[in-house]
Amino acid sequence: APAAPRADECRKTKVAILGAGVAGITAAQALVNASVTDFIIVDRNDYVGGRVKHTEFGKKSDGTPYTIELGANWVQGLGTEGGPENPIWTLAKKYGLENTYSNYSSIETYDEEGAADFGTLFDDMDAAYSIAEQDAGYILTENLQDTSMRAAFSVAGWKPKKDMHAQAIEWWYWDWETAYPPEQSGFLYGITGYNLTFYQWSDENNFVIDQRGFNAFIIGEMNEFLTENDPRLMLNTMVKSIAYGPEGVNVTFDDGGCIEAEHAIVTFSIGVLQNDIVEFEPQLPRWKREAIEQYQMGTYTKVFFQFNETFWDPETQYFLYADANIRGYYPVWQSLSGPGFHEGSNIIFVTVVGPQSYRIEEQPDEVTKAECLEVLRAMFPDKEIPEPLDFKYPRWSTEEWAFGSYSNWPVGMTLEKHQNLRANVDRLWFAGEGTSAQYFGFLQGAWYEGRDVAQRIAGLLNGPDEKVQCDNDTTIDCGPMAKYEVLHGTTSLEEFNVMNGWPVSSFLDYGYEA
Ligand SMILES: Cc1cc2nc3c(=O)[nH]c(=O)nc-3n(C[C@H](O)[C@H](O)[C@H](O)COP(=O)(O)OP(=O)(O)OC[C@H]3O[C@@H](n4cnc5c(N)ncnc54)[C@H](O)[C@@H]3O)c2cc1C
Incomplete structure (x- = not known):
């Protein structure tokens, strides 16, 4: 029999997807669609769906x-x-x-x-x-x-x-x-x-x-690319620290286990990021922390x-x-x-x-x-x-894997500052409901952001020859996202563009563009 891996030996993968909510599962699916099948999805909960969560109640x-x-x-x-x-x-x-x-x-x-x-x-x-x-x-x-x-x-x-x-x-x-x-x-x-x-x-x-629970759609999508007991899904696994840099990312769990990845996607809620539950090494840069701390998580x-x-x-x-x-x-x-x-x-x-x-x-x-x-x-x-x-x-509000329900755009945050919430830091990427400038607070926000980040990573992994388009609807370049180390406090009309997470025109009337 093969020797059991030593505790100090990390599992290796191309992409570590941290969180198995809508953003995490959609990201995995987008990777598969771009022929990247070497990934691991990690979640501290014992189910898939994150904030799409049901329970049994009362009696029929x-x-x-x-x-x-x-x-x-x-x-x-x-x-x-x-x-x-x-x-x-x-x-x-x-x-x-x-x-x-x-x-x-x-x-x-x-x-x-x-x-x-x-x-x-x-x-x-x-x-x-x-x-x-x-x-x-x-x-x-x-x-x-x-x-x-x-x-x-x-x-x-x-x-x-x-x-x-x-x-x-x-x-x-x-x-x-x-x-x-x-x-x-x-x-x-x-x-x-x-x-x-x-x-x-x-x-x-x-x-x-639906009596299967709302998350039946997330599980359904996941079952299109994961097999039963697929080792690429690790539930009941809590991420404790994330060491990142330009070469890759090391993710450590509270049980001592770890993953060594070329890229990692953090899909944790803004609440989790604000509560310092997960340690980043080195500390996230100031432009990133300022965006995280200003954004707000509602309950x-x-x-x-x-x-x-x-x-x-x-x-x-x-x-x-x-x-x-x-x-x-x-x-x-x-x-x-x-x-x-x-x-x-x-x-x-x-x-x-x-x-x-x-x-x-x-x-x-x-x-x-x-x-x-x-x-x-x-x-x-x-x-x-x-x-x-x-x-x-x-x-x-006290759930340690969420710290609230969903995010809300605070007073005084510009589109550029929000873009800093989305932007990758080296090979560490961020996706989820809160990183969506257009659909924050909604399931669709998590869905679009998970897909976007995975397409960018796939673009980098597959190389320039692949001609991967990083957004289905537009033609943004694959790879790193725009970020702003200096913020000037206003946003001109032409900055409402896909680079800043704004692909759809804001001038809408019911059902069509005005
Ligand atoms: C009460 C409530 C009502 C809502 N109502 C609606 C609605 O009606 N319609 C709508 O569109 N949206 C609604 N939303 C918002 C919607 O649920 C979210 O936008 C969406 O589910 C977020 O998905 P996500 O993948 O970004 O994050 P999440 O679902 O939070 O996924 C992140 C995952 O990361 C995991 N995680 C966190 N920390 C760690 C760690 N340290 N280690 C390992 N794993 C970790 C979590 O367990 C979680 O599964 C509601 C949310 C709530 C809470």
């Missing part, structure tokens, strides 16, 4: 549990007939993922005294948002100074101040998607981020209810309940609650009991983000449950609200 009538999603749940922006399509939507269809259109007009509004009709405020918010969109266009074309979403809303005439109904509408409109309040969100890239997903493809959000927490009955209107999808004192206090309740979801399941969940996520993720289940039941009793004063049969919520 036959006694078996439901599968619910703790992380990503929607395909956001689908596509139009003959028009461009969100790659995640293409994959959802390929794997027949069961999903239902989220109807954001199917909503009832509440406050601490029960049903309260403040729905007309949606129109005021819509009107202000349209003005803000135009203002964002001027910033982009004229290279004007960016600002916060709060300032932009105010200039557009939307000032909720102490009106808690208006604050709830604003939360629904803004914080629910970005996991940050408007004062902490960058204006220009907040608007373009929304447009590039919902205007380029479509403004539909489809909620995945989005779904709190699930199964009751013994559906005491809310089973035909309504959303119930928006405006607390009298605290903005974002258990605001959006979402029924899974209605048609198209887990019909008759008596499951409902509430979402909190940002400061409320940090607060509830640090307290025991029982405290959160009691707070929620009090809110439900206020919303439905005529109903007897029973104790739930099941109750569960994740703690994204």
